[in-house]
Amino acid sequence: MRGRHLADALGAPEIDVHASAREVLAFWFALTPEQQFAKSDALDAELRARFGALRDAVLASGAVGWREDAETLFAAIILLDQFSRNLHRGSAEAFAADPRARELALAMVAKGWDAQVPFERRRFVYLPFEHxxxxxxxxxxxxxxxxxxxxxxxxxxxxxxxxxxxxxxxxxxxxxxxxxxxxxxxxxxxxxxxxx
CATH class of the missing domain: 1.25.40.10 (Tetratricopeptide repeat domain)
Known part of the structure; x- marks a missing residue:
């Protein structure tokens, strides 16, 4: 339902925000920390194919529909902060979503939702501040x-x-x-x- 607002904002097909958020989180946390932080052309290409359009849609919409709960907000932060660096490695676009990622991380902290993220994953809520x-x-x-x-x-x-x-x-x-x-x-x- 909230995905309709995102789709309307972009003139795009409806996005199931909750399903997309679960897919982002499942993919990212199936990787080891070494895979998450190492330079890998193969991982960059896979992220581009699977999540490039989604990242662009979330950024273009201002994360409309992704701010409703801890899971979707956390996924939006990962899309904009982490995936941007893989999708656009070596270009200025790698950092273009940083202000929005920071805004979302601040919102997550303000709501206390960062405490809902498991300890071993919570660093990704705070990485936009580090960046x-x-x-x-x-x-x-x-x-x-x-x-x-x-x-x-x-x-x-x-x-x-x-x-x-x-x-x-x-x-x-x-x-x-x-x-x-x-x-x-x-x-x-x-x-x-x-x-x-």
């Missing part, structure tokens, strides 16, 4: 990852926050986004492990 190029959102990222109590996830959050504290942006995005790197950023990018 932000501003100090205030990075502070929220650290707060959420500290509260989560996942040491590995917190280490990554701290590393991201340190880059933003140092540069105010992620230098690794500069070339993709057409930004000129400073000398300090170029020095940073020449170091091993400067991936974000």
């Amino acid at each position: 932000a190029e501003d100090a205030a959102t990075q502070a929220l990222s650290l707060e959420k990852f500290e509260a989560l109590g996942d040491a590995e996830a917190l280490d990554y959050a701290r590393a991201h926050a340190e880059v933003i504290a140092r540069f105010g942006r992620f230098p690794s995005r500069n070339a993709t986004l057409g930004r000129e790197s400073t000398a300090a950023e170029l020095e940073y990018l020449s170091q091993p492990g400067s991936g974000w």
Whole structure:
């Protein structure tokens, strides 16, 4: 029923939001963490074939119909934050949905729905905060990852926050986004492990 609103907004066939959300979550969480975060042309192609149009529809609609419960909102966050990076790897479009993903993550936290997400999956609610190029959102990222109590996830959050504290942006995005790197950023990018 809510999928009708999404379809109307896009002039597209009706989308069953709940079924689509379950499909997104089932696919993503059938992958190992290594598969979720490693660069893989095969995974990128599969995501593009299975979920590319859905991601685009959710972004274009402002996630209409996906904000009604924890499951659909969580799936929309994964579509816009995680899948965008796979679908558009190496292009500015990989980051184009970040503001909307952050907005949805903030809404999920404000409603307390993040607590409904199982512990081992909850980091994906907070990753849009970690991906932000501003100090205030990075502070929220650290707060959420500290509260989560996942040491590995917190280490990554701290590393991201340190880059933003140092540069105010992620230098690794500069070339993709057409930004000129400073000398300090170029020095940073020449170091091993400067991936974000």
